[in-house]
Structure formats: C-alpha cells, structure tokens
Amino acid sequence: MSTEDSGHPGVPVEYATWRKSRWEEVAGSGGKAGTVQLAMVSHPEPGVPGLPGRWEVSASGVLTLTVTAADGVSIGGRPVTGAVDVESGSQVKLADGRVCFVQGRGGTYGMVVWDPSAPVLTRLRDIASYPYDPSWVVDAEYRATPGRTVEVERLTSPRSTETASAPGDLVVEIGGREYTLVVVETVPGLRMAIFTDPSSGADTPEIGRWLILPPDEGSALRVDFNQVILPHHVFSTAFPCPIPLEANHLPVVVDAGERAPVLDERNRSTVTEPDKKGQDGTMEPELTEKAVQYLRHLEKFDFASMRAMCADTATVWHNDGKGEQTIEANLEQLEQMSSGGGVVALRYEITRQFQKPDEVLQQHVLHINMPDGSGTELPVAMYFGFKDGLIDRIEEYANMMPPDEGNVSGDS
Incomplete structure (x- = not known):
C-alpha cells in the first residue's frame, strides 16, 4: 500500500492510522478484495453452494460440517474428517486455498469465503x-x-x-x-x-x-x-x-x-486484451474504461469526442427494428435529439461489465430527464466491439419506450 500520507506535514496521526487499518480491511486476510462468496445457512435447509461437504444447522442451533478426507478441509490448522461442530468465529480452510470465515448467532450462520488468488486482490x-x-x-x-x-x-x-x-x-x-x-x-x-x-x-x-x-x-x-x-x-x-x-x-x-x-495491470489473472501502448508510450486504458468514457462524452453531448473514439467503419444497431446505422448517422440523430429540446439530461448508471479481447458487454440503467421535468429509467445491455483500440461496433438492447414518451428509444 502507498504510504504517501504517512508522516506528511499536516496529516494527523489518526488519519494515517485509519488508512493502514482500512488497507488491512480491504487487502488483508479475510478482506473485501479477496472475498469471492457470501453465504448463509440455517435450520432446516442444509448445504452451501460451492463449498465442499455438508453444512447443516441442527434444531438446537449447532452448525455441523461433514466432510471426507478427500475434501482436504482443516479447521484451526487441523485436518478434519467426518462430522465436526463449527463454532462461530472459526476459520475453515479448503483444499484449494480458500478460507471460509464463519460467524453465527441464533441458529443462523454466515460464511465469508476468501480466496488469496482472487483477481482484484492479486492486482490491488x-x-x-x-x-x-x-x-x-x-x-x-x-x-x-x-x-x-x-x-x-x-x-x-x-x-x-x-x-x-x-x-x-x-x-x-x-x-x-x-x-x-x-x-x-x-x-x-x-x-x-x-x-x-x-x-x-x-x-x-x-x-x-x-x-x-x-x-x-x-x-x-x-x-x-x-x-x-x-x-x-x-x-x-x-x-x-x-x-x-x-x-x-x-x-x-x-x-x-x-x-x-x-x-497492477501487469498481473492479470483474467483473460483480457493484451497490454497496448499509445504513440506516447503510455499504457492505453482498458476497453471497459473506454466504453464508460464513450458514454460520459454522450452525457455531455460531446459528439466530437465520441466520434474520435470510433473507427471509420463503425456501425450502430438497436433492437428497435430499424436496422443498423453508420456512426455518423447515429451521432447526427443524437445531436438532433439533444439540440431539439427532446432531452435535458442523460445519466448512465453502470452496473456490470464483462471484457474479452476486443469486446465489452455492459449492463447499465439509463436515466433520462425531459424538458417538462419528468424522467424515466431504461435498463439496457450494450455491446462494444473494438478494432485497433477504436470502437467499431455498438449494439444496444433496451426496453423500448412508447413513441409518445419522446424520441429517445434505443438512440443513446
């Protein structure tokens, strides 16, 4: 962790101490960055998906784990076989290196599954x-x-x-x-x-x-x-x-x-596009970041910046039955929509992104504000295809609005 605030004039000791404890909370053993699963188990439903053995809570509120030697499970550093009671506060280590932190009260137990090889943790x-x-x-x-x-x-x-x-x-x-x-x-x-x-x-x-x-x-x-x-x-x-x-x-x-x-972009544990350098020798942003940047330009109605991010051959398709457009035709339509007073403001609330080489699939909620003060929300899935680092294909799948609610369906 960077210690840029430690010992800096004017920075209270309490703040520097808080920063260190915060880092441990996120990146330490059992920390947020290594958490890969949250689960609950209570009586009478047994089992925890993704974890070996049989987890069940008795009618009296006792959590029991039943495993075989082949499961390779240990508690407190000791291998366990058969049925064993698991107390609140226990750390159950699995054969693949994951650790299950168990906390329970009143017959209900929560599990935090921590993985030392979690993608964000290894790169943080x-x-x-x-x-x-x-x-x-x-x-x-x-x-x-x-x-x-x-x-x-x-x-x-x-x-x-x-x-x-x-x-x-x-x-x-x-x-x-x-x-x-x-x-x-x-x-x-x-x-x-x-x-x-x-x-x-x-x-x-x-x-x-x-x-x-x-x-x-x-x-x-x-x-x-x-x-x-x-x-x-x-x-x-x-x-x-x-x-x-x-x-x-x-x-x-x-x-x-x-x-x-x-x-750390040099230590990726997921399959993504190989690192690329721009003409100035600096690392180009991830494709997921470029997808977000494109939409941020649209929120500002900065169509020139949007066009600069796209290849000459870029095409746009929406699930509105009108077929595909060239990027120029799409941007012209968006500009008419904004300049004609049809929409006051757009805001993209991004919820999930998935990246493969030259592709990004994204889910977001599009918030639209109209001139009369009304607003609406559209759940949207959007696909970005890239060619040489530029956007070459956009596909948008949206819940279409009725025509009388404004010319904003699928055009953003």
Whole structure:
C-alpha cells in the first residue's frame, strides 16, 4: 500500500492510522478484495453452494460440517474428517486455498469465503485517495427519524429492492450551503450516508461512496469526509451493496476520501486484451474504461469526442427494428435529439461489465430527464466491439419506450 500520507506535514496521526487499518480491511486476510462468496445457512435447509461437504444447522442451533478426507478441509490448522461442530468465529480452510470465515448467532450462520488468488486482490496495489484536507472535517447535525424506512436497490443480478431502516438525516454545510443526506442502516448499528456527486462515474465509482457515521447517538456530530470509503462492490462483486438514493446526490464535488482501487495491470489473472501502448508510450486504458468514457462524452453531448473514439467503419444497431446505422448517422440523430429540446439530461448508471479481447458487454440503467421535468429509467445491455483500440461496433438492447414518451428509444 502507498504510504504517501504517512508522516506528511499536516496529516494527523489518526488519519494515517485509519488508512493502514482500512488497507488491512480491504487487502488483508479475510478482506473485501479477496472475498469471492457470501453465504448463509440455517435450520432446516442444509448445504452451501460451492463449498465442499455438508453444512447443516441442527434444531438446537449447532452448525455441523461433514466432510471426507478427500475434501482436504482443516479447521484451526487441523485436518478434519467426518462430522465436526463449527463454532462461530472459526476459520475453515479448503483444499484449494480458500478460507471460509464463519460467524453465527441464533441458529443462523454466515460464511465469508476468501480466496488469496482472487483477481482484484492479486492486482490491488493501493486505494487512491484525495489528499488529506482538514477543511473536510466538519460539524454536522443528525436529525433522528425513528421508525422511518426507505426502499433501496442492491447490486444483485438481477437488481433487487429491499426495505431498509433510515433512522435519520445528516445535515452538513459544504461551501456555505446546507445539504441533507438520508442515513441508512442496512446492518444493525452501522449508520451511513451513501452519496454521489459530480465525480461519480468519472473520478470515483458510479455507485457512489460511503460516509460512515460515528457511533455517537447525539444530534451534534463531527464527520470526516477524508474517511469516505469505496463501496465493497468495487473490490468484489460478491457484495450486493446498496445503491444511493436519488435524494443523496450532492451537486458539489467531494474531493476528499477514497477515489478508486489502484490495480497492477501487469498481473492479470483474467483473460483480457493484451497490454497496448499509445504513440506516447503510455499504457492505453482498458476497453471497459473506454466504453464508460464513450458514454460520459454522450452525457455531455460531446459528439466530437465520441466520434474520435470510433473507427471509420463503425456501425450502430438497436433492437428497435430499424436496422443498423453508420456512426455518423447515429451521432447526427443524437445531436438532433439533444439540440431539439427532446432531452435535458442523460445519466448512465453502470452496473456490470464483462471484457474479452476486443469486446465489452455492459449492463447499465439509463436515466433520462425531459424538458417538462419528468424522467424515466431504461435498463439496457450494450455491446462494444473494438478494432485497433477504436470502437467499431455498438449494439444496444433496451426496453423500448412508447413513441409518445419522446424520441429517445434505443438512440443513446
């Protein structure tokens, strides 16, 4: 991990200590970056998919694991065979090097499966953060809202929605203006404000960042935006993290806290396109990054930059029954849509990406704002084909809108 903040003048010791503990939480044994599976088991349903042996909870709440010698399972460094009781807090090591961390209460047990060879963990070199800024340590007010709940989406596949406790609002002053963030408590005792800002999807994750509130139950709080963290989902898709509420979008950039994971591109454990260098000798961005960049240009209606990312032979196809277009015809149609007042704003909320050599498949939700103040959301799958690092083919599969809702179907 980088220690750029350690010992730097003006950086509190407490912050440097927090950075080290945060690194251990993400990259240490059992950390978020190595987590490949989350599972639950309770009585009377036995079994945990993907794990050897038979896991079952008795009617009295005891967790038992039954394995054979061939399974190669050990607990506490000792090989186990047959049926053995597994206590909460145990670490079960599997033959392939994975470790299952077990925690349980009241007859229900949760398993965190950690893999030392997980792709992100083996490539993770640092967690990029904004420079420490004492001005982001601010006084805030916590306004309790007992009994309140909100509907939150989770990054599952397909997306899921759940009712979560929203026990209060966090009122903070940024740049002389007061903003209110809804606080959610998806895990008992863990209160957090999940927010987005103009950096989301560009310098920071599309799915926002987390501000964990101190445990103080009082109304007056001291919060440190320098300790804003990345969602667990950024390090492992095993975590079905909650998506920030629309109300929690801050119109000002929070240039404090964690920004993005820093990955070693020379140590890839998945099959991706070979490294390529640009004419200036620097490494070109991943194709997944280029796909995102293309859509960010569209959000800004920067059609010249979009065209520069495409090959001369690029074609575009939508599932609207109209066939395919040249890239020039598609961009002309998009420009007419934006200049004609049909759409005020577009925002792409990217949920999943898959990459193969010269190909990217992406799922996202397209948020569309109309001139009359109305808005809509489209779940979309988009395919990008690349040729020599340029986009050569775009295919978009969207839930089509009725014609009277605006000329935006499949054209973005």
